[in-house]
Amino acid sequence: MSDLIDLTAAQAAERIGAGEIDPAELFEAYRQRAAADELNAFTWVAEAPPTGDGRAQTPLKGVPIAAKDLFCTEGVPSQSGSRILEGYRPPYTATVIQKLADAGAPLLAKTNQDEFAMGSSNENSGFGPVLNPWDRRRVPGGSSGGSAAAVAAGLAPWAIGTDTGGSIRQPAALCGIVGLKPTYGACSRYGMIAFASSLDQAGPLTRDVTDAALILRNTIGRDPHDSTSLEFPGTIELPSAEDLKGIRLGVPEDLTGAEGGIEPGVMDNFKQTLALAQRLGASIEPCRLPHAPHALSAYYLIAPAEASANLARFDAVRYGLRVAGDEDLTTMYSRTREEGFGAEVKRRIMLGTYALSSGYYDAYYGTAQKVRTRIADDFRAAFERFDFIVTPTSPCTAFELGSKTDDPLAMYLNDFLAVPMSLAGIPAISIPSGLSDGLPVGFQLAGPAFSESRLIDAAYALERAIEFDGSPARG
Amino acid sequence: MLDKAQVLHVARLARLELSDDEVDRMAAELSHVLDHIEKIRELDLEGVPPTSHVVDVVNVLRADEPTPPLPREVILAAAPEPLNDGFGVPSPGAQ
Numbered sequence: 001m002s003d004l005i006d007l008t009a010a011q012a013a014e015r016i017g018a019g020e021i022d023p024a025e026l027f028e029a030y031r032q033r034a035a036a037d038e039l040n041a042f043t044w045v046a047e048a049p050p051t052g053d054g055r056a057q058t059p060l061k062g063v064p065i066a067a068k069d070l071f072c073t074e075g076v077p078s079q080s081g082s083r084i085l086e087g088y089r090p091p092y093t094a095t096v097i098q099k100l101a102d103a104g105a106p107l108l109a110k111t112n113q114d115e116f117a118m119g120s121s122n123e124n125s126g127f128g129p130v131l132n133p134w135d136r137r138r139v140p141g142g143s144s145g146g147s148a149a150a151v152a153a154g155l156a157p158w159a160i161g162t163d164t165g166g167s168i169r170q171p172a173a174l175c176g177i178v179g180l181k182p183t184y185g186a187c188s189r190y191g192m193i194a195f196a197s198s199l200d201q202a203g204p205l206t207r208d209v210t211d212a213a214l215i216l217r218n219t220i221g222r223d224p225h226d227s228t229s230l231e232f233p234g235t236i237e238l239p240s241a242e243d244l245k246g247i248r249l250g251v252p253e254d255l256t257g258a259e260g261g262i263e264p265g266v267m268d269n270f271k272q273t274l275a276l277a278q279r280l281g282a283s284i285e286p287c288r289l290p291h292a293p294h295a296l297s298a299y300y301l302i303a304p305a306e307a308s309a310n311l312a313r314f315d316a317v318r319y320g321l322r323v324a325g326d327e328d329l330t331t332m333y334s335r336t337r338e339e340g341f342g343a344e345v346k347r348r349i350m351l352g353t354y355a356l357s358s359g360y361y362d363a364y365y366g367t368a369q370k371v372r373t374r375i376a377d378d379f380r381a382a383f384e385r386f387d388f389i390v391t392p393t394s395p396c397t398a399f400e401l402g403s404k405t406d407d408p409l410a411m412y413l414n415d416f417l418a419v420p421m422s423l424a425g426i427p428a429i430s431i432p433s434g435l436s437d438g439l440p441v442g443f444q445l446a447g448p449a450f451s452e453s454r455l456i457d458a459a460y461a462l463e464r465a466i467e468f469d470g471s472p473a474r475g
Numbered sequence: 476m477l478d479k480a481q482v483l484h485v486a487r488l489a490r491l492e493l494s495d496d497e498v499d500r501m502a503a504e505l506s507h508v509l510d511h512i513e514k515i516r517e518l519d520l521e522g523v524p525p526t527s528h529v530v531d532v533v534n535v536l537r538a539d540e541p542t543p544p545l546p547r548e549v550i551l552a553a554a555p556e557p558l559n560d561g562f563g564v565p566s567p568g569a570q
Binding site for chain 2: 308338
């Protein structure tokens, strides 16, 4: 059985296609590992393999997938990591989950996450923190921390998460796996329990770049249920590049300079990876993204503002928790929300409500949206000279549980290198680029909107040269 | 800086019944975060249009064709207090 777990999802699919593996056996192998999980990576695990034949004829061949808790899945708990939705079983399924199921990837499990995807450590989950499989005293990153830990530990072949300001890329980096945030609009948001609607995007967390391409290929496309989703121009090719000849990489000194607070070990690894890219034929030059250092501030106004509006729906009337009492309606709202939401969610609702409140709207939200325009302009200008912008994914490796929970601002600074791309709506991928003191480091490549195929190809060439060994995390 | 009165005002707008302890903590934490965020107000943004959407999407329309909604009982199954084929709530009271 350990042979099965050592396969990437694409390799497993190929073996199923060749008749060498039974998809039900693969499902059961992972199901048992997921059910015995000691990392708290899951909020729900399937009880049995799906019934029915014909999966061998589908593109994904029956290789099962884990999905972040916030994806609505019919009849399966979908709680977005929040006690206010504890036990909620939606009457419908999110588009990307349905697309994956239709493509032959049945649901294996739901993964733990920061509550409503707000966090960078998974410590904000209403269902307890997730442990990092590389070192269980440390966080897996967030908010898709359960997805990242599950894939890294070999408890799921692959996973789908969401990224609002780094929530796929940062946990992927901290757990030593691949994470891809697609162009905004590439994948439907229908059925994703919303955090910040102008930023939320679904994307893969996988063991390698090829697996990420396979998931993306099967989840993109316009959806009548999401008016911001788009018909993806072209197709997603599976990667094949062997080198980076002619590829121009820009290193934004505005992000990688002193202000980024990048740990020395992470910086060393980043420079080694750049040297490797150069040996593969890439040219590397510094570039400017003058407004990118302000992305974090803009993000922490825009995302909480949108969250405060999105989370207004939790009113104890139609679904979720109700704190009972014979008081009036407003008191019921206020008490339910006080009890049902965790500390970070309340903090963001407060921040967002304040930023949108009368007298402050222009100064905060309006200003942040102008900064957002500037950041997108900076990237557009940079992409005239460069194919991709590269940075470390996270300023630090996995940190110890509890070490940043008392300082919200210190926690937010984890997102410094990830939020500029989110605000610009452009795709970015994190690949594992080595270890620093025994902990994984992520290397981030970002490209123009809809450049996913090229981005994946470049990441693949680098991945082959890096030869990262993720097996220690699978135990 | 946010003082206690502002925190209570915002909490009322957000329908959060914060405890006294939370009000104090929130005032300190939000002030700390806002001090950092305030820096963007020093940028010269004269004439910069605010972003309304990151990709060009104009007038997304769909055909106006009715489709059957989810059955009432399926929707009410998730409600904390289904009542007379609807959602039961406490009295709105004196607002």
